[in-house]
Amino acid sequence: MPHTTGPPASCLDCGARQRCLPRDLGERDCTLFERLVGQRYQLSRGDHLYRTNDPVRDRLYAIRSGQFKTYQLSLDGQQRITGFQYAGDLLGLEAIDLPRHRHSTLALSETVLCEFTHARLCEAAQGDGALAARLREMLSRQLLREQAINVLLARRADQKVAGFLLALPAGRPGGRRNGEVLQLAMNRADIGAYLGLADTTVSRVLTRFQRLGYLTLHRRQLTIVDAAALRAVAG
Amino acid sequence: MPHTTGPPASCLDCGARQRCLPRDLGERDCTLFERLVGQRYQLSRGDHLYRTNDPVRDRLYAIRSGQFKTYQLSLDGQQRITGFQYAGDLLGLEAIDLPRHRHSTLALSETVLCEFTHARLCEAAQGDGALAARLREMLSRQLLREQAINVLLARRADQKVAGFLLALPAGRPGGRRNGEVLQLAMNRADIGAYLGLADTTVSRVLTRFQRLGYLTLHRRQLTIVDAAALRAVAG
DNA sequence: CGTATGGTTGATACCCGTCAACCGGTGTGG
DNA sequence: CCACACCGGTTGACGGGTATCAACCATACG
Numbered sequence A, B: 001m002p003h004t005t006g007p008p009a010s011c012l013d014c015g016a017r018q019r020c021l022p023r024d025l026g027e028r029d030c031t032l033f034e035r036l037v038g039q040r041y042q043l044s045r046g047d048h049l050y051r052t053n054d055p056v057r058d059r060l061y062a063i064r065s066g067q068f069k070t071y072q073l074s075l076d077g078q079q080r081i082t083g084f085q086y087a088g089d090l091l092g093l094e095a096i097d098l099p100r101h102r103h104s105t106l107a108l109s110e111t112v113l114c115e116f117t118h119a120r121l122c123e124a125a126q127g128d129g130a131l132a133a134r135l136r137e138m139l140s141r142q143l144l145r146e147q148a149i150n151v152l153l154a155r156r157a158d159q160k161v162a163g164f165l166l167a168l169p170a171g172r173p174g175g176r177r178n179g180e181v182l183q184l185a186m187n188r189a190d191i192g193a194y195l196g197l198a199d200t201t202v203s204r205v206l207t208r209f210q211r212l213g214y215l216t217l218h219r220r221q222l223t224i225v226d227a228a229a230l231r232a233v234a235g
Numbered sequence C: 001c002g003t004a005t006g007g008t009t010g011a012t013a014c015c016c017g018t019c020a021a022c023c024g025g026t027g028t029g030g
Numbered sequence D: 001c002c003a004c005a006c007c008g009g010t011t012g013a014c015g016g017g018t019a020t021c022a023a024c025c026a027t028a029c030g
Helices: A027-034 A118-127 A129-153 A157-167 A188-195 A199-211 A227-234 B027-032 B118-127 B129-153 B157-167 B189-195 B199-211 B228-235
Strands: A042-043 A048-050 A059-065 A067-072 A079-085 A104-107 A109-117 A178-183 A215-218 A220-225 B040-043 B048-050 B057-063 B067-075 B077-085 B106-107 B111-117 B180-183 B215-218 B221-223
Touching: A048 A178, A059 A118, A079 A188, A079 B129, A109 A118, A109 B111, A118 B118, A129 A157, A129 B077, A129 B129, A157 A188, A188 A199, B040 B118, B057 B118, B067 B157, B067 B189, B077 B189, B111 B118, B118 B129, B129 B157, B157 B189, B157 B199, B157 B228, B189 B199, B199 B215
Parallel strands: none
Antiparallel strands: A042 A109, A048 A104, A059 A109, A067 A079, A067 A104, A178 A220, A215 A220, B040 B111, B048 B106, B057 B111, B067 B077, B067 B106, B180 B221, B215 B221
């Protein structure tokens, strides 16, 4: 069960604002938008936001900070990772038309979430074209992301890993990647379950990239040194 | 360039109605809904609906009949299939927020399309909760489909092919598959480019399934004999 | 009838999954 | 403080699944 935070945090000072629903909103509009937020939740590493078969209850969640993974369990108990979600992403979009969730969603780090109901969002969007556009944008972006993953998954191990690394959220806005230090929240097995690789293969590819000078990696601390080389590998 | 059809075809007698936007609409509502259709197009096998970098112009297309594939071209000219679309599917959902298309969309058979503008659909949805729900449903369904593909692509060749076959649109409503005759519109290479397999591997798996009695296949005429066995393989 | 296209089948090479050992870091309890 | 277990990650050996290349066949088509 998620824990409700005490002090309300504003969208205005949210680091993920430019990747989130109130993107490009002015100060006043942003304050109005904030009233759509139902509650804010704080989850710790290992906490579930919801599990497979939990009722959806029309809820959407925006990630204010932290990282999540969504997964399904196969018949033999294997986790199949369907995605990683980062600050600014919306959780629950694929379930807005379902009575019950088909995935489980788990926090990979300390996280803060903003809760919405889809009904209120739609209602507000009817009077506000900009918000409606943002909603569409989030949906369309999600579809594009899934399709990008699809293309990636049809490729070779090194191309998959390179593409995965390049799709990690940039630590700073602007997208400059070279020299950037990223803290991976997931382990090698999760990356493998996401990309359709064995964890040992992920490890091998990463060390190969390191030997080639594309990146440095110590445990989960990643520094991308040569993003262009990674792009060349990803194709 | 798509060719405009002369006689307007009604949604009422459309075979794909129950998979399309006017799903569950009564006769009167359906007639009202039809006024949202801009034009109807007829495309032949090999015709492009649009290509990468074509302007989106806010258009969506519902497939009345026929099959499409969407693909991207890699740097070395290889086609990467991002999806197959069947009657009742919406084309262009992933582009509603983009200025230009990122895929090319090609008819795999004789097809008929119904054109919408996203703006008019949204406008109509504001006064009609049922239509708004249908729009959401289509988006959510699309996201779920992409995620299902993601999971599939992380698996072995026979599991991929089995999953692909089971995801083919049922010829008749009701979803009974055993004994059903399906006409594949795509060739082995397309299936392979979609699933991340070589065309020869697709061929081998299909003949193995046939040897095992799961299906019969002559060129592109497919009969699923034992859907349960396919499900068991797909896992 | 010759050609092109799509599909099947075989031989071979290689990528990657599996299994196992090992290693460093962390936590725990004596 | 140290012994020990445990978890995550790395590395090696090996086998199997799949890509690649090629030959061959059936069908469609000019």
